Amino acid sequence: MLILGIESSCDETAAAVVEDGARIRSSIVSSQISTHAIYGGVVPELASRMHLEAIDPVVDQALAQAGVSLDDIDGIAATQGPGLIGALLVGFSYAKALAWARNLPLAGVNHLEAHICSLQLLNPPPGFPFISLVVSGGHTNIYHVNEPGTFSLMGQTRDDAAGEAFDKVAKMMGLSYPGGPAIEALAKKGDPEKIKFPRSMIKKDNFDFSFSGLKSAVARHLHENPDMDQDMSEDRLAHVAAGFQMAVIDVLSTKLIAAARQTNCRCIGIAGGVSANRTFVDILSKRAKQHQINVFSPPLALCGDNAAMIAARGWEMIRDNQVCGLGDDVYSRVKL
Structure with missing residues (x-):
């Protein structure tokens, strides 16, 4: 057909x-x-x-x-x-x-x-049941996909979506739109441990997210370090980008692995625009592997x-x- x-x-x-x-x-x-x-x-x-x-x-x-x-x-x-x-x-x-x-x-x-469903276009696709994260500029939702066409919402963002946070932080830093690729590229030149931004709701006993506090923390850091705006030192901005990106990755990875373990799923699938962030995919894959969980993500053409x-x-x-x-x-x- x-x-x-x-x-x-x-x-x-x-x-x-x-x-x-x-x-x-x-x-x-x-x-x-x-x-x-x-x-x-x-x-x-x-x-x-x-x-x-x-x-x-x-x-x-x-x-x-x-x-x-x-x-x-x-x-x-x-x-x-x-x-x-x-x-x-x-x-x-x-x-x-x-x-x-x-x-x-x-x-x-x-x-x-x-x-x-973009994950079902992969060869091979994730086996049912699996945990899926839809992460983009408008959504950050975790679903338990028990069988084809059956989706159970486990958690979602209470404010900004992850992709929206990337765009807004990129704009604060004077980077190009869309913000995700710009921040990922700059973060590769920085140290993610140099600046410790908050991991909102990471220890909460649920699968919801909140990224507005992280966004505010980045804005506060830039405001309190005005010399960064004056000389726009790429090295210093790279540390901000790396620290912000790692904060997002830590929260997403922790919640996803916890959701997979709670539901006894051996597969995690990520989809949506932010799944194009290969740093996120690589780190999540390494962490999930420690729990014998496989990670599936679509090729770039199917991320957006x-x-x-x-x-x-x-x-x-x-x-x-x-x-x-x-x-x-x-x-x-x-x-x-």
Whole structure:
């Protein structure tokens, strides 16, 4: 079964063709990073307008790369939420019109579920049951994935998401947007032990997170050391980047391993934009190995928002007859 996936929840317009929920035939992503970078974050109105411009050619490219036409497509999957309402409406409305015109089943996909399903595109994928972390600019959630399509929330951030903290700290330090890659690159030149930032909620008997205090601690450190702003010494800023990054990694790793041990899971899967941070993946893998736990993370192309993961989740939904009607709408927030 060939599923055409469409993603437009934030600042990437994406389309992909996936076969039987596991084989990626094509995956096209049109990024808006360069447009939003000058503002230091995503501007919703601009994002919506750019989705309108990109959606048709991106779908055409995905079909061409897969070597198929719309006549070969068996179903359509599109992100229904959560995300920016204006951005979501572009992709979901396009998908509804296409499904109606072609008399095809339509799956309205939860973006977070799709990130978890990106792990099923790996070869091999993590075995069920497993613990999954969805970590991005908008989410930092831990799920127990007992079987395909079954997700149980174990913990989530109470304030800033990890990716949001990376972006905001990078902005404080005068680094480029998005902040994650910039901080990781600079942190490689610093000593993570040089500056000890707080590990919020690391000892709490739950799997929730809080990164606002860590963000404030970095801001306070920069304010109390104004000479860092004056000479912008790369070495000194590198220590800040390394210390901040290690604080995030320590909290995420500790909570994930604890969740896996509590549920007797031998696999941890991480997905979402922050899973592109290879320092995090490497450290988590080494620490998890000490407990005989394996870590799975998607390749870089599947870390950020993409339509292949939407198609993979959509294939499961269409297979199980979980389809949308033309009257269904998008949503900005939802719990898994």
